[in-house]
Amino acid sequence: MNAVVNANGLSKRYKNTLALDNVSFQIPSGRIVGLIGPNGAGKTTALKAILGLTDFQGHLNVLGMDPRTERDRLMEEVCFIADVAVLPRWIRVHEAIDFVANVHPRFNRAKCEAFLARTKLTSGQRVRQMSKGMIVQLHLALVMAIDAKLLVLDEPTLGLDILYRKQFYQNLLEDYFDENKTIIVTTHQVEEIEHILTDLMFIRDGKIVLNTDMEAMGERFAEVLVNADMAATARQLKPLDERQVFGKSIFLFDGVDQTQLQALGEIRRPSVSDLFVATMKGTYA
Amino acid sequence: MKTLYWLVKREFWEHRGGFIWTPVITGSIFLLMTVLTIITGEVLGHHSQMFHMNGVNGNWDIGRNANAESMKQFGVALDMMMCVSAAIVLGIAAIVIFFYCLGSLYDDRRDKSIMFWQSLPIANWKTVVSKVLSAVFIAPAIAAVLGVAAGIVMILTTASVAAFHGLNLWTTLASAHPVALVLNIVGLIPLYALCALPTIGWLMLCSAWARSKPFLWAFIIPLAGWFAVWWLHLLGTPGLSAQWFFSHVAARMLFAVAPGNWLGFVDSTGIPDEDVFGHLSLLHNYTALGSGELWLGVLAGAAMLAGAIWLRRWRDEA
Numbered sequence A: 001m002n003a004v005v006n007a008n009g010l011s012k013r014y015k016n017t018l019a020l021d022n023v024s025f026q027i028p029s030g031r032i033v034g035l036i037g038p039n040g041a042g043k044t045t046a047l048k049a050i051l052g053l054t055d056f057q058g059h060l061n062v063l064g065m066d067p068r069t070e071r072d073r074l075m076e077e078v079c080f081i082a083d084v085a086v087l088p089r090w091i092r093v094h095e096a097i098d099f100v101a102n103v104h105p106r107f108n109r110a111k112c113e114a115f116l117a118r119t120k121l122t123s124g125q126r127v128r129q130m131s132k133g134m135i136v137q138l139h140l141a142l143v144m145a146i147d148a149k150l151l152v153l154d155e156p157t158l159g160l161d162i163l164y165r166k167q168f169y170q171n172l173l174e175d176y177f178d179e180n181k182t183i184i185v186t187t188h189q190v191e192e193i194e195h196i197l198t199d200l201m202f203i204r205d206g207k208i209v210l211n212t213d214m215e216a217m218g219e220r221f222a223e224v225l226v227n228a229d230m231a232a233t234a235r236q237l238k239p240l241d242e243r244q245v246f247g248k249s250i251f252l253f254d255g256v257d258q259t260q261l262q263a264l265g266e267i268r269r270p271s272v273s274d275l276f277v278a279t280m281k282g283t284y285a
Numbered sequence B: 001m002k003t004l005y006w007l008v009k010r011e012f013w014e015h016r017g018g019f020i021w022t023p024v025i026t027g028s029i030f031l032l033m034t035v036l037t038i039i040t041g042e043v044l045g046h047h048s049q050m051f052h053m054n055g056v057n058g059n060w061d062i063g064r065n066a067n068a069e070s071m072k073q074f075g076v077a078l079d080m081m082m083c084v085s086a087a088i089v090l091g092i093a094a095i096v097i098f099f100y101c102l103g104s105l106y107d108d109r110r111d112k113s114i115m116f117w118q119s120l121p122i123a124n125w126k127t128v129v130s131k132v133l134s135a136v137f138i139a140p141a142i143a144a145v146l147g148v149a150a151g152i153v154m155i156l157t158t159a160s161v162a163a164f165h166g167l168n169l170w171t172t173l174a175s176a177h178p179v180a181l182v183l184n185i186v187g188l189i190p191l192y193a194l195c196a197l198p199t200i201g202w203l204m205l206c207s208a209w210a211r212s213k214p215f216l217w218a219f220i221i222p223l224a225g226w227f228a229v230w231w232l233h234l235l236g237t238p239g240l241s242a243q244w245f246f247s248h249v250a251a252r253m254l255f256a257v258a259p260g261n262w263l264g265f266v267d268s269t270g271i272p273d274e275d276v277f278g279h280l281s282l283l284h285n286y287t288a289l290g291s292g293e294l295w296l297g298v299l300a301g302a303a304m305l306a307g308a309i310w311l312r313r314w315r316d317e318a
Helices: A044-051 A092-105 A109-117 A130-146 A162-178 A189-194 A212-222 A227-235 A260-261 A272-280 B003-014 B016-047 B050-055 B068-104 B124-164 B177-207 B214-234 B242-254 B276-280 B283-291 B292-314
Strands: A003-013 A018-029 A033-037 A057-062 A079-084 A150-154 A184-185 A199-205 A207-213 A221-226 A242-245 A248-254 A267-268
Touching: A003 A033, A003 A044, A003 A248, A018 A044, A018 A184, A018 A199, A018 A207, A033 A044, A033 A189, A033 A272, A044 A057, A044 A079, A079 A130, A079 A227, A092 A109, A092 A130, A092 B003, A109 A130, A109 B283, A130 A162, A162 A189, A184 A212, A184 B068, A189 A272, A199 A212, A199 A272, A207 A212, A207 A272, A212 B214, A221 A227, A221 A242, A227 A248, A227 B177, A242 A272, A242 B003, A248 A272, A260 A267, B003 B124, B016 B068, B068 B124, B068 B177, B068 B214, B124 B177, B124 B292, B177 B214, B177 B242, B177 B276, B177 B292, B214 B242
Parallel strands: A033 A184, A033 A199, A079 A150, A150 A184
Antiparallel strands: A003 A018, A003 A057, A199 A207, A221 A248, A221 A267, A242 A248
């Protein structure tokens, strides 16, 4: 099987906390995986392990390499944007392009420049003169021009306005993603990436609590709008979550037969954010 | 090799201010002070009629009237002026290098731009080596050239002023040796690099290790060591000398980026002060390589740099 990432019994302990607790998962090629979890759940640690930026226990294989020992070679095939605004503030646009073009064997300069031509960035502009959104545009232009197999995005749109956020994901989908590439993305703005994900991974307290592709998720989970008179029946089916809207109840069910649910009321596919909130209930309590 | 070249170029881009503009400004201030001194001399000289005494007022061509011996002396004086200029600029460059090393592996961790550099396929040892090369070769070489250049401008200024007073110094300028001077100073840079390694290594180790305030750590640890040795000596531990520790360990960790850092390893007695090229002679200065202490320092520096590379790879911020 051509798994891009293959983790087996992955653990990482910081002084007092277990950031990753015996985690196992596989990410096949050509997927867009959303790694979603509350603050401090271990998302960034998992990404750092994949990128060879931290030590860990267990077995982890990225594109057939061990990120701890083969990091320099691995980074030719892996790109990442960690948080916004990590480009050095002194660098100019043309310096950044020159530098990446000369140290990265898989960088396509023409592609990068074509992408930048669609933005307001000018070649002599320094990063410190740019807004947060423009910095991300530059970073994305650099990254998209690299023909990598795996792209890791850690909160890439944090603090950007909605225009930049929409544009960011649109560019990724239209100009970058294809079946040979894999993208792992973490974000708190779940609603915005929901429609582009192919796979979903929920992480909580260092454990993967849900790992599914979006199709299977639609089959497994269902949201039902139930009238007040049927609410008691619905509760007997052990819903994950219940909330009230305009005198009706919305129940979220996990793995309950669809025909059974149809009797209760109108069924719809739950949004990732609703599912997330239901799954993570009590995290901060 | 190509990656290393671009890494050094990156350092140059980032530190253009320190590597080029600081020497330029230092040289300019030096020149300005010379000009001010000349003006002061002119004004005071005018009041006291210094330049018109004895009725001498006309076309003096020192070059024509001078014999070979005095020409040589003029040449030495001019070389000396350039040397002083270069020394001042290199001295300031040493301060730049000191702070450059201290920030080299710390600043990008603080502003998180390390996340960008780490997303590129660059081995950590190359990053660290590129910074070392910038500190010990690029910065001193630029400073040396600019320092001598400032010296040349100064000589020309002096000659022009002298010309106003009817003194023709132009022919004497030919007896100066700016090119040889630059070549000698640049030729000494590899020796400088070797002797600077203990300080470079120490500062970069602190830079890679410190979570905050690398400057404080870089100073406190050697000074605390010095104090500990002094204290143990006070308690009567035999074989300890605080003075020895300071000059051979603490000072080498902190101040070995100063120009002429190899002079402690060569014996310059017997060379007259005015023999500029005797002091700058490559053959003479490179005898420092015979010193065991120099190599011990190189070894210590290399070990600390290895530590810095390891920390750069595995320092976990979380």
